[in-house]
Amino acid sequence: MRIVVEDLKRYFGETKAVDGISFSIEEGAIYGFVGPNGAGKTTTMRIMATLDEPTSGDVRIGGVSIIERPEQVRRYIGFMPDALPNHRDMTITEYLDFFARAHGIKGPQRARTLTDVQAFTGVTPIQHKSLNQLSKGMKQRVSLARALIHDPQFLIMDEPAAGLDPKARVELRELIRALARQGKSIFISSHILGELTEICDGTVIIEQGRLLRAGKIHDLLHQDQPHCHYWIAARCEPHRLLETCMTLPLVEEVEIVGQEVRVQLPLTDEAPVTLLNHLVTSGLAVHEFRRQRADLEQMFMKVTAGKIH
Numbered sequence: 001m002r003i004v005v006e007d008l009k010r011y012f013g014e015t016k017a018v019d020g021i022s023f024s025i026e027e028g029a030i031y032g033f034v035g036p037n038g039a040g041k042t043t044t045m046r047i048m049a050t051l052d053e054p055t056s057g058d059v060r061i062g063g064v065s066i067i068e069r070p071e072q073v074r075r076y077i078g079f080m081p082d083a084l085p086n087h088r089d090m091t092i093t094e095y096l097d098f099f100a101r102a103h104g105i106k107g108p109q110r111a112r113t114l115t116d117v118q119a120f121t122g123v124t125p126i127q128h129k130s131l132n133q134l135s136k137g138m139k140q141r142v143s144l145a146r147a148l149i150h151d152p153q154f155l156i157m158d159e160p161a162a163g164l165d166p167k168a169r170v171e172l173r174e175l176i177r178a179l180a181r182q183g184k185s186i187f188i189s190s191h192i193l194g195e196l197t198e199i200c201d202g203t204v205i206i207e208q209g210r211l212l213r214a215g216k217i218h219d220l221l222h223q224d225q226p227h228c229h230y231w232i233a234a235r236c237e238p239h240r241l242l243e244t245c246m247t248l249p250l251v252e253e254v255e256i257v258g259q260e261v262r263v264q265l266p267l268t269d270e271a272p273v274t275l276l277n278h279l280v281t282s283g284l285a286v287h288e289f290r291r292q293r294a295d296l297e298q299m300f301m302k303v304t305a306g307k308i309h
């Protein structure tokens, strides 16, 4: 399901929280939404989820306008807010059952939906626990389960990783990847760049309600810098690895750092494939070949004038 945001504006009196943002998300893609505090991320997401109305502009989810047909759009969307509201003493299953009913899911199908969604989000073993006894990580899982209960095609997640420990973050990333494999489009906001760069196909960067960059990460990087860097380690002396890299004309720069080498390549899809092939056919036992993610962070820092933390 393709999402198109068209010149979206949301003013609160004098405050231009969102000031003319346009971007699109392809079907089945994971897009990160990045911007400093107060940039307008939550406001944009709430409008996309039909929880608020824009001052002007529109959002089309699978071609359907959030303004003209909010009820229809709601069937397509799952929204995971940045905090789970406080609830009365209620078990996880009771809570999810409430939302399944609200979505009109009936009879045996409701029981099946609850079983599936609890299993997917890993809350089955604690399904009888009360909501107010849950850790932050477990609350996030319940919040995700709630957003998924009607099997939406588009999932909006507002800072889902905030406050989670490293293990819970990794688990959350796995859940997000699994959802994308099911063909869902996912829009996820965060302050933490590393978190997004690992899982996103594309990104939308805003600041003070204005769009700075939007598009596929590969294209954005290409716009900002024509190179990328790889870290490589092989079961041999780093000097031999360095020399083998240097015999390939497309390698722009190469240096030894500890037991690894760092290689600068032109930013094309073929360059890393060609290099890895070259190393392997030269008889090197390569056991590490990874893209330097800092390329992305550098790009973020550059376009936001270093204001993102």
Ligand SMILES: Nc1ncnc2c1ncn2[C@@H]1O[C@H](COP(=O)(O)OP(=O)(O)OP(=O)(O)O)[C@@H](O)[C@H]1O
Binding pocket: 012, 015, 016, 017, 035, 036, 037, 038, 039, 040, 041, 042, 043, 044
């Ligand atoms: N209901 C409201 N009334 C008045 N101003 C608001 C309202 N909601 C948001 N704002 C203002 O709009 C701007 C954007 O806020 P928003 O919460 O969308 O930013 P954000 O990028 O999500 O920030 P954070 O990363 O801190 O969550 C801020 O200046 C905020 O104070």
